[in-house]
Structure formats: structure tokens, C-alpha cells
Amino acid sequence: MRTAFINQLVEEARKDEKVFLIVGDLGFSVVEPFANAFPERFLNAGVAEQNMTGIAAGLAMEGYTVFTYSIANFPTLRCIEQIRYDICYHNLNVKIVSVGGGYAYASLGASHHATEEIGMLRTIPNLIVSAPGDPIEAKAITRLLVKDKRPSYIRLGKAGEPIVHSGINNFTIGDGLCLHKGDQTAILTTGAMLKYASDFIQNNKLNFGLYSFPFIKPMDAIMLKQISQSYQKIITLEEHQRSAGFGSAVLECLHDLIEQKKINSIPYVKRIAIPDKFISVAGSQDHLRNLSGLILNTHN
């Protein structure tokens, strides 16, 4: 996913001389194509994320479209106040990019598990919050956000995530994506859980609907309305704490739809997310997902 992102960013930077990339001393063997092609629009701010984010705000005030890039919680939680106050209160054109969403850096430990940031970021006014599900989504979102002037966040996986989509058409900010429709149950995912959900449905030959929500904010309320009217059961799946994450956002949106009298009832919703805990043992990403119960089974 990170490769899809950087390749797309290089492509966009060729067309748009305002695109600027700042890294927090990370991105070795990833960001060099950008740094080499556009040295005047590249900056390594050092291991100093608060300053990096403030610098991004200053560069955006002067007209740049600024991407900050680091891993896990460093470009988000470490500098959340700079994001809230410097970037979002001033509604500046800064895109925060985090590589290694969820348990992508599994064995590196809890410091590197990005499992709370969606909840923290989606409460901040003006901020778009996205978590692409595969490299195709990552590429499309990068392209969209370069053209959009609002502050935004992109949660990427790391390298080597498989492609799930065959292609995406007429995609715009806030859109959910239907991979295929189903009968009674729909699985809704955000971020890199998409591939797992897709494989689960295919391997078990289930007639489930599958939807990817690369935008947690704004949430695609029109698609959720259609889903709520078409299925008896919704399963949300995310690599994030259960509180305040994607599943919570889905529930909030469904409730708002009821309140606005746009739907009459809400289907049964099962949320699969991290049950309010840290993982303190080593293991692969899949192992940690299992430890946190991020598992689909035919009894869900």
C-alpha cells in the first residue's frame, strides 16, 4: 500500500508543483523516488513529529499541499494537538499519512500498534479520515486528496498487501465501495481487513455482501442506508479498538438515519474490533489479529 501511495504521489507531484512531502526521519527505501525527483518539495524534519506537523501547517499556509509521513502513532497521536489546533482549526491543506495501520508492525510492540488513532482523529472537526483497503484504494485516495484542499488523514498498511479490487470507478471522497452484493448478511470493512473478509467469504462460499469503507469520515450514509434496507445483518470489521472506531461510526450513522427518518429500522449489527486491550506478546500481524478476536466465522 505504501508503494502505491508513493508512486501515486510522485505522479501527482509531476502535475502539481504545490505537492510537498515531509517525513519524520522514516521512509527509508520508500520515499526516495519523491525526494530525488522533487528535492525542493521534500523535507526530512527529523525525529520530531510535533515540529514536523507545525511545519506542515506553516507550509500549507504558504500554499503548499503538504503530506506528512511517518509510521504507526508517530504522525498522529504523538502530535494530535498540532493536528487539531494548527491544521484542523485553521482548516489547512495538510494530509497526514501513517504507514503501518493496526497491527502491521506486529512484533515491534504496542508502541507501533496504531489501533486508536481513527477514534481520536474522527472527532476532530474539518478532518477527513481514510483507511484504504488495498493498493487500488490507496492510489485512488491519494489522487483524490491531492486535489482536495481539506485536511485529511490516510491510514496505510505497509508493503505487499494484495490487490482486492479489479478497479474503482466514479470514486469520490466519502464513497463506500461495494465489492459484491449478497443475501442476508453484509460485511463492512475499513482498512487492510478487506482482503481477509474477501477471502473468508470466498473460501466458505458464503452469499454475503462485501463492502469496503475507505472513508470513516465522512461516512457514506447513502450506501449505509441501502445496506440497512437490503440486509438483516451487518458485520463491521476493523483493526482498531472497539470504542470510537469504524464500527462505532457505522452505528452512529445508522442512528442518525433513523433520527432523520431516512430508514425505519436498523439491522442487527455485530462489531468485530479490538476489545479494549493492548497486545504485549510478539507475533505476526495475523497472530495478533487472532489474539484480539478479529476473526470472522460462519457463526458470526
Added chain:
Amino acid sequence: MSISSIAFSNEIRKAVLKMVFEANASHIGGALSMTDLLAVLYSEILNINPKNPLDESRDRFLLSKGHACTGLYAALALKGFFDLKELDSYSKNGSMLLSHTNHKAPGVELSTGSLGHALPVACGIALAAKRKNKAFKTYCLLSDGELDEGSNWEAILFAPQHRLNNLIAIVDYNKIQSFGLVKEVLDLDPLNRKFESFNWNVIEIDGHNHDQIFEAFGKAKANLIKPSVIIAHTVKGKGVDFMENKLLWHYKSPSLEQYRQALEQLNSQ
């Protein structure tokens, strides 16, 4: 040169006093300590145009100690960025003049209030100017207490690395922070040597002497290699004798009698 800025500083002080009194607000001590710095900046130094506050070629001034916003609002209103009558709305319902610096007010570059935010942003602006070959300067005025914030030291480390000679920081070193004397909370001394060791051009002055302030900005602008910091030794509450060097005036709003007394002192200066 200095005569006009001294008169300007007195007008700022009176406006600050009135705003704080009428709104029953806090932070007058820190507003009065930086008033002479603002007066020289806004009367002699900054290249700004009140009729076109967003002129691309303007100098950028960022007030990092946002709690002292009354001083900035007064300077901007007196310069004509917005109507002086707006100052009467300070901190009242619906006013753009929040009691921490708000960028919704014309002439304010950056909202501040949480400390340690403006210097990193100023670094970003100064870096943008260098990358785009723009001639404007970026000024950032900080309190001494906020130098406790690690984010400032990240920026202090960054600016010389990128030769931000177009960045001028000013420290309003009044020696009193929220809950005590700076030297008793987290001592900054030797502040000049700290900045020097971080490779800044350091200029140390009496922050109430307008000639020294003016000369300091000249020296800062003349340095073509390093970012500059003007360490301005100041007195919290400067200009009103019963407020000077008193921690209490970080919080307290003057009573009617104190207001009249303070105004009388300022009118006689």
C-alpha cells in the same frame, strides 16, 4: 523613530487595560511585558498593509503566547486592521476577539493559546519563503514559560539546520510563568548560551528600551546565515507599578479603583 513607538506602546497599554478590565479577563501582566516589543514591531519593523492583511509580500508575525492577545489585538486595531470599536467586544459573546489569539481577526496569522505551537509553524512559513525565494521575514514572539514545551526545542533545533535566516524569534523574558518564577519552575538560564549552542544568532536587550529593540531587529535582519533570537528582558505588568513583577497579574482582573489608578499612571507616561 522611538518617540512614535513609545506613544504607540502607551496607546496599546491603555487599550489592553480597558479590554481586560471590561471583560474581567486575565493575563494582563504578560500583555504589558511584551507591549514595547509589539509597539516597535508594528510601528517600525513589520512590512504590513492594514488594507490588505493577506498581501503575499507581507512580513508574517506570529504571537505564540496567545494568552497575551490583548496586546496584539490593540496593536492591530490601532494600526487600522479592524475598527477600534471591535476592542470593546473582547471576550464577549460572539466576538472574534477570543481571549486567546484568534486568526479570525484581520491581521492575525495564527491562532494560538496552547503553548509551543507557533515556532514550528513559523519554521514552516520561513522554509516556504526560502523554497519560493520570497523576501519576507517571519517573526515569532514567545513567552519564557512556554520554552518548557519540547516542541519549541524541536523547532529551535530545526531552524539553524535549514539556515532559516529569515526567521526572527523574540522571547519575552519576564521571568514569571503561570505558577511561579521561571528560575524556580524550570530555570532557562543561561538562555543566551542555550540558543547560541543551538547555533542561533542571539541578541540580548532590555525589552522596554525602544532604541535597543529597534537596533536588535536591524541586527537580526542583517544576519544572512542563522535564524535570530532576540532575548528581551522584560518586566511582567510593565507600566503599572502595582502590577509589575507580580505573579498575581497573570490571573487577576483590575477592580474599578485599580483600573482608574492604572489608567492614571498610563496617562501620565
